[in-house]
Each structure stands twice: as structure tokens, then as C-alpha cells.
Amino acid sequence: MSRPTMETVAERAGVSRALVSLVMNNSSKVSDAKREAVLHAAEQLGYRPNLHARNLAQARTKTLGMIINDIHNPFFAEVVYGVEAAADDYGFDVLILNGGRDAEKERRAVETHLQFQVEALILVGPKLDDDDIVRASAVVPTVVVASGRDNPGADTITTDDERGTALAVRHLVELGHTDIVHIDGAANISSRARSRGYENAMRSLGLEPRTLRGGDDEADAESAIVKLAETDSMPTAIFAFNDLVAAGALSTLEAAGLRVPDDVSVVGYDNTFIAELNHMSLTTVNQPRHQMGQLAIRTVLERIEDDRTEPTRIDLAPTLSVRRSTAPPRKA
């Protein structure tokens, strides 16, 4: 029942254990005959190298540990694909652990990864606080993807939220809107930067910003919209903290008898799956998630292979995906 080892293969092929090792790592200095024999024996036995033994002997694992904030969130999925593609190019395995939207669970995930001796940590939208990240990055190169703040000790890959919000505002203004309300992300980590970006963009265009408290969930849009309706101060455009909030805005507006985009235009953020749905068709700010994932790997590899030690920060440029939720304001 117990699995075959190199020893078993060596015996069967009539060679030494070391030779089997060479074949498994396809070294060039093995005669074709022996290589053939070894491969054949391995095949017959269903031999599979034991990574634990290898990692122990090599003192390196060629493995990276990734922790995803929430495996539910399709925003992160795209980052995962970017990470995997790049890691694959460099011959690294990527182990994924789910953060579960819970700092404590994430902390345990970090611990697990470290015990697995991963060569680097890729934290995608982490809930961890600065201290945790400092502590992790003291042990192993760490890169944080898609989290607004600067992470002492770790590398950071983000997109420029101020630029993204400016894109959204400018789009609305070009359509002719002047009354644009922002529903913010409340305590969410990216909220601050996005609100600031919105406000700066509005002011620089000579418009008065109006920010309402939202959140990161569909329901969070509702109270904001209801308040606008009640005070009879409905703007001609709403710029939401993210797509989910925008989706909430969509349904609340419709429930209030307003049509999108005829009465009110709506812009989201993140270009998730939701925005793409035909029935939603949200204009939204797109972050180059795949590229973010790739850069995360490149960055962290610079530490592993070229032993860079200074933290890097890469801030990518977002783009705007224009769909059917925005249109010129109705002529008054």
C-alpha cells in the first residue's frame, strides 16, 4: 500500500538511487539506456517523487503561498489567474489558502504557508493589519496585491484609485453631468483613496462634490439612495464605491421609479462579473487584475532570485469600461 520510493525504482531498474534522482530532475549526464530503464521502472511502479523529501533535501521549495481575501469575490479570481500564469513561467507552484474575510483566519493561513516553507507570500486584498504584514515579511518576501495602503516591509501592487475615480468623473462630465453624487465605501480599505479622488476630480472641474456614506455591499447603497429620494436632491449621476454598491443603486433607483440611465447614470468600480452581465451593463472602472497578478510574481521573484531588499510599490493605471448604465443627462 505504501508508495514506491526512489529506492524501489532504483532496485527495479538496476541502478543506484542517485541515478534515479538525476533522471527525475532530467539531468543531461545520464546515458539514454539508463534513463530509459529508470523511466520505465518508475512508470511501472507508479512512482511519484515525494515533494516533502525533496524540499527538505533541497532546502528550497519552489513554492509560493497565496492568500485570497475571499474566495467568493470574483474580483480576486482574475488576480489568481495572473499569478498562476506568471508563477508557472518561472517554475513555481502556487498554493492557495482562503482568507475567508477574516483577519484571524488569514493569520493562521500565513502560519500554515510559512510552515510549508513557501519562498514568498502573495497576499491578495489582505485583512491583516500592518503588524502582521511586517512580521510576515520579516520571514519571507511578501507582496500585497490590491490593497490601498503602503505596507512596510512588503511590496505592493495596486492601481491608482485617484486616477480611476478621475476617469469616472471625467466620463460623466463629458456626457454633460454636473450633479454627481459619490456613495463611498465607508470603512473599506480603499474607500479613502476613492473618495479623495472623486472630490479632487470634481473640484478640479469646478464642480461641488457630494459624498454619501455607503459600504461595500448591495444593501449599503439603499439607504443612501433613499435619502436622496426623500430630500428630493437626486443627482443626475451616481458614482458608487464598487460594482456591488452600484448594483444596489440600480435596483433601489428602479424601485423608486427612476430609470437608468435615462433619469440617473450609474458608475461602478472594479469591473467585476456583475458589471459585465448584460442585464446590469455597468459602466465601471477597470483594474488590470491579470497584470497585477503577474507583476506580483515578478516583484517577489526579484527578491528571491536577485535579492532585492528595498520595498517596491507598483501603481498601475486603471481604465474605464463604458457600458449602458451611463448616458447624457435628460435635458431639463
Next chain:
Amino acid sequence: MSRPTMETVAERAGVSRALVSLVMNNSSKVSDAKREAVLHAAEQLGYRPNLHARNLAQARTKTLGMIINDIHNPFFAEVVYGVEAAADDYGFDVLILNGGRDAEKERRAVETHLQFQVEALILVGPKLDDDDIVRASAVVPTVVVASGRDNPGADTITTDDERGTALAVRHLVELGHTDIVHIDGAANISSRARSRGYENAMRSLGLEPRTLRGGDDEADAESAIVKLAETDSMPTAIFAFNDLVAAGALSTLEAAGLRVPDDVSVVGYDNTFIAELNHMSLTTVNQPRHQMGQLAIRTVLERIEDDRTEPTRIDLAPTLSVRRSTAPPRKA
């Protein structure tokens, strides 16, 4: 730079390596004084056990390998949470690898997991074919979650698709519908069972089934709906293969000037995130995903710990989540 080992800790604490091992596995037969000393030394050194060494020495890993068909798909995310929660209860770590909707990538993922000596494999919606699964389950206990077919050698956790479809059909009929069209899943793995369920349910209620070819994507609904519109044979209700197809139906119907649910009711399948969005509000068939995940772990653990060898199949009962996309048909 190199990480501290048990040896280092032992020296610092003035004890033997073995004692450190005992403390790390919190054995009861260690004096408080020594335990204290060891923990203190470990703390100071930032010691972290090396799982590879441990796994090698123990000849077991307490680790399970999970492969997710597509990390994009939120349907699977919920299963993941169920798996994780249950695995945690039993003290197993779960390593996640992304199948990437690609059989070949999945095959490599299986290989990676096996090399990591996982004690079981949990395949969530696998793209692998029967042979692959047979081969995997010959090496390690394997459970397949949410795939319609029977998997020789492996355990299977599904929900009963025939029952689920019957639920949907009965709901529509109770609302008063008699003209109900099904847009199927084309080549999708669950398509067969769902179509069959739909047809049986219709016939048993004395209604004539009408099935159109669809797919598993939003765009796949479009041509089906367009055909219905063109041939002037629009039914009063549409039952889609899954939520995404239902979403496609929603937007295509609206583009054709038909209102949901006033003119046409729409039912989806899977109760994904999409269905929950207020703006979609799809009536849909719910699979108890969290429970499926939990059962996957239980099942596989029976093989590991109680060494069951006969394949099991668990078929759970789906439920219906009624939302706003269904209503009684307009009176003719």
C-alpha cells in the same frame, strides 16, 4: 538568514531535540518548567516547525488537496467554505489548486497534490474524465463534488438534479403556467440530468416539454430566445440551465420588449450570487453547497480513518429560492 530548527531551539532551552518535539506536539508528559523554557526559546528565535520534515518523518501529512474547477465561479466558493470548515474540525489542512476550467491543468494539479502526499483529493466540479479520476482514486481517496456522473472508484456528492428541476417546474405550474420552455446546458456535464428532469416533470403534469439548445453562458441564452421571438412561439415561462443562462434570458427578453415576470417568468439554477442581486432577483434552484462541502470531507475521512473502501454516493435534496422573476402568467 536560515531559519531556526529544533536543534537551535533545543540548544537555547538547554534540552534535547526530542523534548522540543514533544513540546511542539504538546505532549502531556513534559514538565511545566521545561515546556516553559522550550516555548520561550522558540518564541525568541521565531521558530516555526518545518512541515516537510514533519510530514516526512510521520509518513502522513494531515493535508487534503482540493481542486476547484474554476476559481472564478462563485458557485464553488461556497463549497470551499463547507470543505474548509469541516476539515478544520478534523484538524486537516486544505490546499487549494485552481483547475482553470481546463482538464490538462487539472491533471497537473492532481499530480502536484499527489506529490505533496495529500491524504485525499476533493475535486469540485472537475473537468477530468473518468480515467483520470479512476487513476487518482487508485492512489488516494477521492471525492467528487457537484458533478452529475458516477465516478468509478471515487465517492460522489451531488444534489439530485431531477428533483431540482421538478421543483422548478412544479412552482411554475402552480403559478398557472402551462407553456414552459427549457433552455438546456448543451454539452455541460449536468445538462442531461436537468433536461431529463424537466421533461419528466412536464409529462407527469400532463404538459408538453419544449427544450431548446443553450449552454452555460449568458450569450448562450440569446439565440434560443431570439428563435422563440422570431417564430412567435414565446412561452409564458422559461426554465434555464443555470443562473447565468437565466441572466442572459433576462436581458434578451427585455431587449425584445418583453417584461419579466409580467410577460415571461424566468427560473435559473444554482442560486449563485447573480440570482441574489436585487436587480436580477432570480427564482432559482438552490443546492446546499456548504453542506456538500462538509459531506465531502466526512466521506473522505471515512476512507482515511475508518478505511471504508466501497464507493459512496450522496445525493442531497435541492430547494427552491423564489424571487421576483416568476409570477402568474398574464391572463390571455
Next chain:
DNA sequence: CAATTGCGTTAGAGCGCTCTAAATCTTACG
């Protein structure tokens, strides 16, 4: 033909840990 080279192969130590068996230390009891 002896000496040199280089290729293919192998012995054996060591990676960090667990685990068994044996050693050592306490404590209790007659």
C-alpha cells in the same frame, strides 16, 4: 603503453523532524 581526460555512475552524508527504546531522575514504600 602509461598518463590524462571526461563521462557516467555511485556511496554516503545530511536536510529537520518523529518515534521507539533506553537512560535518568523522582517519589513512595517497606
Next chain:
DNA sequence: CGTAAGATTTAGAGCGCTCTAACGCAATTG
């Protein structure tokens, strides 16, 4: 005080692999 029983602690082998150094052998050279 001696000794058995029990409680702690430790030595040392071994998990499956890689890697260095060395070995055997055929081809090459002067």
C-alpha cells in the same frame, strides 16, 4: 536506606530525497 514504580528526558535510527566527492572505465594523448 534500598529499591521498585512512575515520570521525564534523551540517544539514535530513519523518513525519501539531493548533492558533493569520488570512483570506474573508455577514449584520447604524447
